[in-house]
Amino acid sequence: MCRIFPAAIAAMFGVAVVARPALAWAVTCDALPNLEHSATAPPVVYVEGSGAARALLGPLQAALSVDAKPMYLVFVGDGGCLGAGNFIATQPMSRKVKPVYYTGQVQATCDLPATVGAANLAVSDAYAATCGLDLPTDVADLPGPIQPMLFVVPKASTQRSISAAGAYFVFGFGAASGVSPWDNSGSIYRLDASSATQALLAAAIRVPSRQWQGVDAGSLPASAMAGIAGADAVVNALATDAAPEHAIGILAGGDFGSTAADRIAVLAYKERGQSCGYFPDSTATAHDRANVRDGHYPLWGPLHFFARVDTSGVPLDANVARVLSYITGAAAPPGGVDPVGVDAASGLVPSCAMHVARVGEMGSLMSFAPQGSCGCYFDYVSTGQSSCVKCAKRADCPATAPVCNLSNPVGYCETQ
Amino acid sequence: MRSRTRLRLAVGAAAGLAPASCTAILGLGDYAVHPVRDAGQDVAVDAAEIDARSPVDASPKDVADAPDISTDVISCDVDLTVQCFPCAPRAPLEFLNGCTAATCVPFDDSTRLANLLPDGGLPPLPPFDGGGD
Numbered sequence: 001m002c003r004i005f006p007a008a009i010a011a012m013f014g015v016a017v018v019a020r021p022a023l024a025w026a027v028t029c030d031a032l033p034n035l036e037h038s039a040t041a042p043p044v045v046y047v048e049g050s051g052a053a054r055a056l057l058g059p060l061q062a063a064l065s066v067d068a069k070p071m072y073l074v075f076v077g078d079g080g081c082l083g084a085g086n087f088i089a090t091q092p093m094s095r096k097v098k099p100v101y102y103t104g105q106v107q108a109t110c111d112l113p114a115t116v117g118a119a120n121l122a123v124s125d126a127y128a129a130t131c132g133l134d135l136p137t138d139v140a141d142l143p144g145p146i147q148p149m150l151f152v153v154p155k156a157s158t159q160r161s162i163s164a165a166g167a168y169f170v171f172g173f174g175a176a177s178g179v180s181p182w183d184n185s186g187s188i189y190r191l192d193a194s195s196a197t198q199a200l201l202a203a204a205i206r207v208p209s210r211q212w213q214g215v216d217a218g219s220l221p222a223s224a225m226a227g228i229a230g231a232d233a234v235v236n237a238l239a240t241d242a243a244p245e246h247a248i249g250i251l252a253g254g255d256f257g258s259t260a261a262d263r264i265a266v267l268a269y270k271e272r273g274q275s276c277g278y279f280p281d282s283t284a285t286a287h288d289r290a291n292v293r294d295g296h297y298p299l300w301g302p303l304h305f306f307a308r309v310d311t312s313g314v315p316l317d318a319n320v321a322r323v324l325s326y327i328t329g330a331a332a333p334p335g336g337v338d339p340v341g342v343d344a345a346s347g348l349v350p351s352c353a354m355h356v357a358r359v360g361e362m363g364s365l366m367s368f369a370p371q372g373s374c375g376c377y378f379d380y381v382s383t384g385q386s387s388c389v390k391c392a393k394r395a396d397c398p399a400t401a402p403v404c405n406l407s408n409p410v411g412y413c414e415t416q
Numbered sequence: 417m418r419s420r421t422r423l424r425l426a427v428g429a430a431a432g433l434a435p436a437s438c439t440a441i442l443g444l445g446d447y448a449v450h451p452v453r454d455a456g457q458d459v460a461v462d463a464a465e466i467d468a469r470s471p472v473d474a475s476p477k478d479v480a481d482a483p484d485i486s487t488d489v490i491s492c493d494v495d496l497t498v499q500c501f502p503c504a505p506r507a508p509l510e511f512l513n514g515c516t517a518a519t520c521v522p523f524d525d526s527t528r529l530a531n532l533l534p535d536g537g538l539p540p541l542p543p544f545d546g547g548g549d
Contacts (some may be wrong), residue, residue, distance in 0.1 A: 161521040178530030268521035276520030295511030367512040
């Protein structure tokens with residue numbers, strides 16, 4: 001698989017992000033410089049949580065940094081459950097990872113100020129309840145795009161698939177798994193208990209997240225030396241394991257970028273009652289997320305954005321409301337950012353491209369036929385082609401796909 | 417006319433794609449769709465029923481290469497342990513085992529999992545010892 005990360009995404013969809021290392025000077029996140037269009041300091045909106053949202057938020061961060069109404073969208077990707085927990089409890093953001101922001105479309109990092117408050121917005125790969133959190137009535141859970149969760153192995157591994165029962169043994173028993181070749185606990189790489197990715201997979205394979213065997217990849221000396229954590233640590237651990245055939249790990253789909261794809265491979269997954277294992281995509285090398293979209297690959301859930309709202313469900317903070325309007329599709333993002341294109345390039349699936357839905361974490365699959373469907377356009381941006389009929393007006397469309405969806409840069413005849 | 421077209425799409429897509437779907441790379445020759453021909457039925461008579469249970473993913477791409485076998489009727493009552501589900505899925509197992517052109521990769525629990533219980537079930541998790549760190 002080849003996922004494209006913010007620089008390429010932005011270049012594809014109208015925002016020229018300059019992919020450079022973080023700016024060298026230290027700056028605190030609450031004292032960022034004025035932006036191009038701003039005579040005064042633009043607002044700073046903090047988003048804390050799942051590192052897998054990095055690719056999704058990057059193009060938006062870049063576009064907002066040069067928008068006529070600029071905003072600093074600062075992302076603290078410290079883990080979905082950790083971020084959601086801090087937000088819900090109104091606790092200060094963690095200092096586990098360096099916050100990332102964009103200025104003039106250039107990615108940079110900043111330091112949280114000495115006294116830091118709670119984030120303005122949280123993002124998680126899993127429901128609050130999956131993280132063991134109670135959602136208060138003044139916090140809304142707003143679903144974002146769909147994200148598959150992955151079992152992954154080094155590129156050098158010959159393994160191609162795993163079943164739900166196999167994963168139960170591997171991650172529940174470690175060295176005693178009885179599942180060759182995954183029977184070396186030191187080569188079974190997991191995340192930590194603050195990870196919503198692990199929490200969702202824990203629900204799927206029925207091994208409580210805190211009972212997972214194996215090694216927290218972020219705690220490895222090599223990860224500490226490299227200054228990496230979370231998904232980056234899993235990828236690095238897998239890619240450098242001296243016994244690749246024995247190595248296995250987990251990742252969120254949003255973390256499986258082009259760099260990871262060069263070093264690790266996604267396993268097909270066989271669910272209980274399923275006769276065969278399937279990749280998230282139609283093949284091991286495709287990018288279409290076909291099996292997520294049609295229900296053959298069940299390891300998925302929406303990204304969850306948590307925001308404080310009034311009794312009508314409206315975000316209390318106008319800047320948060322603005323950011324959410326772009327993420328949920330209620331408003332067109334600035335800078336020509338194409339939400340469907342960004343989702344596709346980030347390994348995610350917009351709900352308008354799904355044919356199945358579910359209620360709750362790993363809930364039963366059901367048919368889903370979204371209004372304003374975008375499956376054809378998603379095929380186009382994720383694979384470079386679509387067999388659907390292009391259209392400029394409804395009359396261009398056949399009876400089998402009668403709706404000309406013009407909300408995307410290329411119009412396609414969709415089912416509804 | 418529309419029903420007939422949809423029936424053709426449904427039957428054609430299912431029959432045309434399903435055999436390839438689950439045999440793609442690993443020779444799962446026993447996991448295939450076997451369309452049931454019911455020569456006595458008028459296609460138009462059952463169109464409504466077939467519409468309701470037709471493959472939802474009969475996209476133009478899927479249908480393009482499907483043969484026109486409009487007189488065939490697919491049975492939706494299949495053993496999902498040996499066949500893929502050829503109709504519009506409703507139940508979770510029907511989604512998971514729907515006929516598809518996607519690659520499938522087997523994982524045989526009975527041979528790969530050494531610690532299954534004699535009845536094929538899963539043993540309880542071991543007492544938690546803090547993980548393997």
